[in-house]
Amino acid sequence: MQRYGAALPLALALLWLIAPGARAQAAAAMLERGNGPEPSTLDAHRCQEVACGNVLRDLYEGLVTEDARGRLIPGMAQRWSVSADGRSWTFTLREGLQWSNGEPIDAQQIVASFRRAFAPATAAPFGELFDALDNAQAVQAGKLPPQRLGVSAADARTVVFRLNRSAGLPALLTLPIAFPVYLPAVEQYGAQHTRPGRLVSNGAYRLAAWTPQANLVVEKNPRFHDAAAVAIERVRFQVTEDAAAELQRFAAGDLHITEVVPPQPLPALRKRFGAQLRLSPYLGAFWLGINLTRPPLRSAACATPPCEDRELALRRALTLAIDRDKLTRYVTGLGETPAYGIVPPGIAGYTPAAMPWQSLSQTQREEHARALYRHAGYSDDKPLVIELRYNTSTPHRRLTLAVAAMWRQTLGVQVRLRNEEWKVFVQNRKQRTITQVFRGGWIGDLADARNFLAAFGSDGPLNWMGYDDAGYRERLAKADAARSEAARNAWLRAAEQRLLNDNAAIPLYFYSSKHLVASNVRGFEANALDRHASRWLSLSP
Known part of the structure; x- marks a missing residue:
C-alpha cells in the first residue's frame, strides 16, 4: 500500500474548499444520479417503470440500442435485415459477446431469454407491446408453450423473429423486456438473481451494490464489447422520491444529474442554475x-x-x-x-x-x-x-x-x-x-x-x-x-x-x-424518450 505522509491533511483541506460540484467528482470519482423512487425490480423482463429502466439500460444491452440522442444503433447485433413483407427479421450477433461473468453469449441463449420473458410465470408487464410477435399473446396467456414463440436461432450468431404483421421491431428491442437475462442465475436463485454478486448482465456496467431505499451502484463491465469507449467507472443511482430534497442535494454538489426538477417559478430556476437546467420536449x-x-x-x-x-x-x-x-x-x-x-x-x-x-x-x-x-x-x-x-x-x-x-x-x-x-x-x-x-x-x-x-x-x-x-x-x-x-x-x-x-x-x-445537469457532465443530450444511458456520459475536470 502506498504511503502519502503529511501531505494528505493539506490535500483534504484544499479539496473541501473547492466548488461543491468539483468536490463531488474529486472525492467520489463516481457519477451521482438522482433516480426517483426505489426500483421495483432489476428483473429486466418484469420492469415497468422509469426508475428500473434507467438502471437496466446501464446493466444490459439488447440486440438494438440507442445512442445519446435516442437514435437506433447496433447493440448485441452488428446488423439486421427484414423481409419484403415486413414479417421476418434477421439479426446477426457481434463476434465474441460475453456476459459480465466472462461466459460467451450465443443466439440460443437470447432465444431462451425471450421464451422466459413471455412465459406466463414471468408475467412481463410489457409483453402486450409485442403483440405483433408470432404467438406472443398465446404464449403469455399459457395457451401455447414458450417454444412456439416466434423467435429462433438459425445458428450461433443469428436470431430470427417471425411477426404476424408488419411492425417496427428494432425499436421494440430497445425495451428491457427484450434484454437477455442470464438464465442459470434465475434457475439457481429465483427472484434473488437480481442481487449484487448474483446478477449477471451484458451491458456497459455490472451491479456492484444495492442498499434498499438509499442507492444502487453499478461499475464498468470490462467484458462489454465497447468497454474502451465507456468513460465513467462507477455510477450511483440515488433514491430521490422527494424532488425538493433532490434539488438541494444537487445544489450542494452531491448529485451530478437529477431525475426531475420540483415545481418552482421558471425564471427563478434559470437565474439560480443557468445552463445546468435542461428542459426539452418529451x-x-x-x-x-x-x-x-x-x-x-x-x-x-x-x-x-x-x-x-x-x-x-x-x-x-x-x-x-x-x-x-x-x-x-x-x-x-x-x-x-x-x-x-x-x-x-x-x-x-x-x-x-x-x-x-x-x-x-x-x-x-x-x-x-x-x-x-x-x-x-x-x-x-x-x-x-x-x-x-x-x-x-x-x-x-x-x-x-x-x-x-x-x-x-x-x-x-x-x-x-x-x-x-x-x-x-x-x-x-x-x-x-x-x-x-x-x-x-x-x-x-x-x-x-x-x-x-x-x-x-x-x-x-x-x-x-x-x-x-x-x-x-x-x-x-x-x-x-x-x-x-x-x-x-x-x-x-x-x-x-x-x-x-x-x-x-x-x-x-x-x-x-426536466433535469439539472452539473456543468462538468459531458454527453447529456436531449431526446424525445428522455433516456440517458451512463455509457454516453463523461465527467470533465
Missing part, C-alpha cells in the same frame, strides 16, 4: 386513471343504459372541472402543456385526437361540468365522496391537491387523498380492487401512437382502468392490419377518439423533460 402524457370496474364511476351491477349514462356524465363532469391551464402554469410550471388527449404531439405522421369540448372556455367547461354532475345524481346535499390515490412524490402531491381543490370548488366533491410508496401503489393500481381515481400516465417506450393506446385494448396488467370496449379493440385491429402508415395512423386516431369520448381517463398535461 413523449409523455400525465393523466388520472379511473377504475371502470367498480362504483361510483362504473357499477358492475348496472346493466341498463340510463345508469351507464349517469356514470359517463360523472366521469365527464370530473374531467371538465379541471383547469389545465392553471395546472401547467402554476403547479407544474416547467414547460408542460395542457393535455386534452392521450397521445402527445411530436409523433411523425400522427395527428392526436382531443376531447370534443377543448374549444370551450374554462367558464363554459365548469358550467357544463355542474350540469353533468347534477345529471349523475349528485348535489351539495348529496356530494360525491371519492378517493384520489398517488405515489409518494412532491410534484404528484401538489398536483393531486390542486385537482382535489378544483373538484371541491367547482362541483362540491369531497376528495380523500391516498399517498402510497411506489411498490404498494403499483400493486394496488394493477389489481383494480381498492382504487377509484389514481395517478396514471404513460412515458413513451417508442415514438409511436400505438404505444400510448395499446394497454387500453387488452385485459393485461397495464390496463389499470379495466377499460373494456369492443369498438376500441376493433379500431386497434384495423390499425394493425392497415397497408399504409397513413391508414394506420387514421385508425389509431379513431381509437384514441373513442377512448376520449368514453372518458376512460382524465388527461391533464403532456410532459417536458
